[in-house]
Amino acid sequence: MADAVHITDDALVALIHQDQLQAFHTLYERYKAAMLVFAAQRVDKVIAEDLVQDVFLGIWKNRNQLTIAEEISGYLFKALRSRIIDHMSRDSHAKKYLDSLDAFSYQFTSADAKIREEHFMQKLEELLTRYGPQYQKILKMRMEGYSNQEIADALGLSEKTIRNQTWSLMKFLRSKLSNALLILFF
Known part of the structure; x- marks a missing residue:
């Protein structure tokens, strides 16, 4: 792959199917920057980098079963978009879950403190008699x-x-x- 710049995306995908790591690196370098910009407009930069890496990792792991019926660029950006949506959904659910835990913890602590206070006041009234x-x-x-x-x-x-x-x-x-x-x- 001496002249990787002139290799088409379809040829790179075909080489990736044949376990050609250099073809995978070429595809990665070709689309990484544009995908990072796309993702960073929607999520934090660190998360964007992770999501882009995740898309490419999925391609490499599934390279032998990978069937792409469209341009690889469209496939990559759709996969990235899907990962961004999944991340936002998980992040939203995680926030809701943590908020509910905080509310439950507060209610529990508040109820516990109230019971202790009532018990203390009852004991105090008994002693004051x-x-x-x-x-x-x-x-x-x-x-x-x-x-x-x-x-x-x-x-x-x-x-x-x-x-x-x-x-x-x-x-x-x-x-x-x-x-x-x-x-x-x-």
Whole structure:
């Protein structure tokens, strides 16, 4: 194949049928650039290179069974177009699948957190029944984000009394509940 430039596409295909690797390389070099431009207009450049390679790999792997009833250029671009569509379809399905996994994971995590929170709050209410309603009000306001001074003003007590009662209550709760859970809420 000294003068590969003058060999027709049909002759190259015939040589490829005879396992002529040089004919395959010539065909590849002849159409690679145009196919890359075509594919890169539709998908990312790296993906375009992979898809073009895939088309040529398919030709080489199936060279003995390959029957082309049209011009090789038309065959190559139709094969590339098909691979691009397949890629877009897989990519779209993969994105939908990953999005659904994210949504499911969020729902699962959210439901799990809600159950844990409800369980914690139930346990907390059980423990608070041992203390009077003033302690319960202090704790509730503390959980809502009020400062000691704001709680003192709302309940008509001194800030020092609120601090002492909060400290006493927290000491009791720490002995009964996990410190990690208390940190989350206070």
